[in-house]
Amino acid sequence: MSTGVIYTETVVHAAPAEFVADAPYQLAIVSLDSGGRLTARIAGERVKIGDKVELAETRDGVEYFRKK
Amino acid sequence: MRPVAIVGIGKTAFGAFPDRTLRSLAVEAGEKCMTDAGVSPSQIEAFYLGNFAGPAFVGQNHLAPYIAGSLGLTGVPCTRFEAACASGGSAFFHAVSSVAAGLNDIVLVAGVEKMTSQTTPKVTEILAGAGDMAGEGRAGATFPALFAMIARRHMHQYGTTREQLAAVAVKNHANGAKNPLAHMRKVITMQQALAGKMISEPLTVFDCSLISDGAAAVVIVPFERASEFTDQPVRILGIAQTSDYVALDAKADITTFWAVHEAAEKAYKMAHVSARDIEFAEVHDCFTIAEIIATEDLGFVKKGEGGWYVLEGRTCLRAERPINASGGLKAKGHPVGATGVGQICDVALQIRGEAGELQLDRHSLGLAQNLGGSGATAVVTVLGGI
Numbered sequence: 307m308s309t310g311v312i313y314t315e316t317v318v319h320a321a322p323a324e325f326v327a328d329a330p331y332q333l334a335i336v337s338l339d340s341g342g343r344l345t346a347r348i349a350g351e352r353v354k355i356g357d358k359v360e361l362a363e364t365r366d367g368v369e370y371f372r373k374k
Numbered sequence: 375m376r377p378v379a380i381v382g383i384g385k386t387a388f389g390a391f392p393d394r395t396l397r398s399l400a401v402e403a404g405e406k407c408m409t410d411a412g413v414s415p416s417q418i419e420a421f422y423l424g425n426f427a428g429p430a431f432v433g434q435n436h437l438a439p440y441i442a443g444s445l446g447l448t449g450v451p452c453t454r455f456e457a458a459c460a461s462g463g464s465a466f467f468h469a470v471s472s473v474a475a476g477l478n479d480i481v482l483v484a485g486v487e488k489m490t491s492q493t494t495p496k497v498t499e500i501l502a503g504a505g506d507m508a509g510e511g512r513a514g515a516t517f518p519a520l521f522a523m524i525a526r527r528h529m530h531q532y533g534t535t536r537e538q539l540a541a542v543a544v545k546n547h548a549n550g551a552k553n554p555l556a557h558m559r560k561v562i563t564m565q566q567a568l569a570g571k572m573i574s575e576p577l578t579v580f581d582c583s584l585i586s587d588g589a590a591a592v593v594i595v596p597f598e599r600a601s602e603f604t605d606q607p608v609r610i611l612g613i614a615q616t617s618d619y620v621a622l623d624a625k626a627d628i629t630t631f632w633a634v635h636e637a638a639e640k641a642y643k644m645a646h647v648s649a650r651d652i653e654f655a656e657v658h659d660c661f662t663i664a665e666i667i668a669t670e671d672l673g674f675v676k677k678g679e680g681g682w683y684v685l686e687g688r689t690c691l692r693a694e695r696p697i698n699a700s701g702g703l704k705a706k707g708h709p710v711g712a713t714g715v716g717q718i719c720d721v722a723l724q725i726r727g728e729a730g731e732l733q734l735d736r737h738s739l740g741l742a743q744n745l746g747g748s749g750a751t752a753v754v755t756v757l758g759g760i
Binding site: 313319323328331342346347368 | 526
């Protein structure tokens, strides 16, 4: 589950209490090359639908993908 | 199954009411609808309550008997239903089921939410609990974020535009401005809607429904007994509740709410009608994109054409099929647990011909569609006059 394609994305400006310090942050649903989909954060450059991404790191149990 | 009818409706205003408690709102709606039906608490055989997050919003559990007691109602089954934003619709569905099955005759259904005593980030966090907290929630998904991702995908697959999303907000605000019980009675322009503060791209504050306090209630009885209470019963011709996965990333196609499509098919079949027969509808516009998708899933237009349907003005107050004549969740407000019952009240008000400035010309067959979460619960009800 380390590579995939962006199925959809958004940039969150109004965050829940727990993530207020992170905002704005990009969130995406990644269609994994290994099958299935995963909701994850995007690290670095902003992505759009159809972009290829790879897993950059897993932090606090959350996957961060970056543009390939 | 016995035919069921609504013989009493009652709503509070929706809005931000710092001086009102959850209990006082629910009691006001309950008393109004029992007065409307001409029934006393001692006649009520069961109480069904829709409430999403009273324990988190106001710290009160055991809400159904808590509210029932304040209405002078004891000794009967009192149960709270939680199905996220479809909590009210779910309570209504189960209440109708019990009357249709012959278990109860006179039943009170209420929905209530008291949201504005919490800060917006806290409300956002509580609402996020209607999603998959171990997955999308942990990654930082808010409800606006989930519907923003749905909007992005709908735009990608069907060419839906920002203007089409904004057209939902402009229309619903125009209607809400004429609704005396609406939270935001303010007309907005397309330019304002497009320039709103960004919440979750591409959704601005004008694409999102409001954080509101409010309550709504109805009394239902077997249709054969309706004339004991009113000369204007509203018949429940078809009703269905369906479900789907909670997590957005578990759905095959996020541009459709499959549960809504399934509920609509079942409700139409039960009512012996088709989508084209429905004259007007109250749909669940928690976000502008949700109204666009609802009009597609309910079969009013083909998949992908919902954006054009609203932009061309075909769902305005005086158009071919008015959608959200009440102002919708967008302008009327969205006290989560109250919404599903409130929609039933709004459709019933139209059928009874009592909607005042918002009264529609064709009002004999209406529909209410209530959505929970990002589509995991759906309730569709077809209502008609006699």
